[in-house]
Amino acid sequence: MNTTYKLLALDMDGTLLTNEHQISPETSSWIKRAQEHGIHVCLSTGRSFGNALPFGEQLGLATPMVTVNGSEIWRAPHDLYQRYLMDVDLIKKMYGIAAHYDTWFWAYAVDHLYNKENWTTEIDGQEWLKFGFHTEDDDVRHQILMELQDLGGLEITNSSPHNLEINPQGINKATGIAQVCSLLGLEVSQVIAVGDSMNDLAVIQKAGLGVAMGNAQQVVKDEADVVVASNDEDGIAEVIRKYIFAKE
Incomplete structure (x- = not known):
């Protein structure tokens, strides 16, 4: 197992979720295996808390969550840590x-x-x-x-x-994940961040390992460290297999 990475930050739409807005059994199984080995799994999404929570509950996540592209950081489900409002x-x-x-x-x-x-x-x-x-x-x-x-x-x-x-201005998924790292006592270099769109770009650029899905926008692929399979082909499972459970 690779001990470099301690936090898996996952975008939802186009990344964790299939095009049918489901978490595939394969992806769910690998996420649970990562959790069992001490990896924090954090949803990092443009969705609201209410729209993200059911999927977090489905995965049994009790770790912090970044919602609304970083405008809200949750210490744990229903435990708000920080909120940034628009003028x-x-x-x-x-x-x-x-x-x-x-x-x-x-x-x-x-x-x-x-x-x-x-x-x-x-x-x-x-x-x-x-x-x-x-x-x-x-x-x-x-x-x-x-x-x-x-x-x-x-x-x-x-x-x-x-x-x-x-x-x-200045609020994005990268600032959100930085605060999650602070809550967990981790460094951003210990994060694998996975996404497909421009709202994932900042955190993909800052993370220890920035991952673009196979279905990602080209600019995201260009900036990522690696590109994996698409959201309909269990790209998240590939990330976990290759970069968490592979030997260092």
Whole structure:
């Protein structure tokens, strides 16, 4: 067994989960084997806590969790360690951009997920974590990106080639995993970080071993230390077999 790595940080959609949004039996089996050998397994996701927790429970995870791209760090399930909120004025401006382009959008508040179909008039009365845009029109998405960059104060990534995900500036999965390491008494060099999209890029670049899934966006593959099989081909199981249970 390789004793270099102590923490496995896993993105969910496109990484841990198949395209059917399931954890395959093979992947689940290898994750449980890693846990039995003392490896911490941390979900590191753009999803909200409520949307991530059932999968953590399915895997029997009691270790810290990074949700909403690093805007929330959980010491353990239901035990919030840190939360970073977005400026309400920026939320209003991003809503204005979405309305101008008439594009699909969503936003995570602490207690609710809003989108184009159920938007709230009580923007000031909410604690906001993340805003997102989705459009398959490359030109429109580029125009939105330009306007977001002009706003400033934003961390702009994506979880698919067709969307943009926005967190407070300086908040991402890398900052989240760094805090998880602090909680566990580990170094970032002891982390294997696995993902497929731009919101995984920062942590893949910082981790001791940065892993891109076979289905990852090309820029993520280019920056990763290694590329494994896709999310539908048990890429996570490959990571665990090759880089945790292989001999040093």
